[in-house]
Amino acid sequence: MEKILILAGPTGVGKTKCSIELAKYFDGEIISGDSMQVYRGMSIGTAKVSEEEADGIVHELVDCYDFDEEYNVMIFQSEARKAIHSMTQRSKLPIIVGGTGLYLKSLYYDYEFHEEEIDEEFSAFLKERSNDEVYHMLLIVDPKACGTIHKNNRKRVERALMRAHLGQRKSDAEQQQQHKPIYDALVLGLTCDRDELYRRINLRVDKMIADGLEEEIRKLIEPHDESVWDLQSMQGIGYKEWKQYFLGNQTVDETAELIKKNSRQFAKRQYTWFNNQMHVEWFDIGDEDWHEKLFARVKEWLANKG
Known part of the structure; x- marks a missing residue:
């Protein structure tokens, strides 16, 4: 080592x-x-x-x-x-x-840190929403992630939502390692x-x-x-x-x-x-x-x- x-x-x-x-x-x-x-x-x-x-x-x-x-x-x-x-x-x-x-x-x-999987249809859906809307969605599906992501950091909010959409929350992914x-x-x-x-x-x-x-x-x-x-x-x-x-x-x-x-x-x-x-x-x-x-x-x- x-x-x-x-x-x-x-x-x-x-x-x-x-x-x-x-x-x-x-x-x-x-x-x-x-x-x-x-x-x-x-x-x-x-x-x-x-x-x-x-x-x-x-x-x-x-x-x-x-x-x-x-x-x-x-x-x-x-x-x-x-x-x-x-x-x-x-x-x-x-x-x-x-x-x-x-x-x-x-x-x-x-x-x-794994490359993110992407659902193109869900990604397009997110692109049509405002910062407040996507952050509110994240607050519902993975509130722990919201504690570490600023609501206007659009890229990170979308990545966290994509993870949740694909079945694994950011907070769970970290804990499982x-x-x-x-x-x-x-x-x-x-x-x-x-x-x-x-x-x-x-x-x-x-x-x-x-x-x-x-x-x-x-x-x-x-x-x-x-x-x-x-x-x-x-x-x-x-x-x-x-x-x-x-x-x-x-x-x-x-x-x-x-x-x-x-x-x-x-x-x-x-x-x-x-x-x-x-x-x-x-x-x-x-x-x-x-x-x-x-x-x-x-x-x-x-x-x-x-």
Whole structure:
């Protein structure tokens, strides 16, 4: 099995800095496991690593797609696995860093994404319906899928409806797969006291505003009409909160507070997800010796040839 190191944890905990230190020390390269950092022109709101911060360390799956292109877990899995194989062939340690849990899980385990069967007649029927109509149909036949799909993401709604029409709901299809690891992976997580994490998140958002997040988003949306806010990329925290600001219904300060609130709630959900879905060895950055312990754990794992 190829070895991969996964560094997980909530937004704002310090994964970027730690991952670069790990890559330098263990001769590694980094793969972004973040669903938003893949988009060009969305650097400030995604806290994308700067060239100076990267300090020569290779970062894959960053700035690969325009913000109006579709990117999903299936594409990530395919491209990340190719990157892992390339790194392993060159004797580099693949280090996957991110907080998008499903992306990390799909990579680590033998998730299979099958080509969709299509009923052309049913597909034509769907094409004649509005976004609201098809989403309401999905809500009836597979409500669990609705929890993970934005109602205006037409492609994903139609795919989920097609699966349901052909007799297998998305939620059931995922549960029926018996997932087994396909890599020799060490999954580490960074954590900290809740108050400290929230303080870090608030400071991080303040810095994003100061660094020009408003202007970054203005450049993205100006060539487009209001439907730009329905794009998948614009559903990310740090971006979706600006819609009402640009419509004249919200101040910058109100927008910043909304981003902070959503980021804190997302961090809570990340903890819950990782604890329920993956075996993570947690390191509390509030402990004096966390850094030494984490590096020692990686050394121990690398020394184990099994």
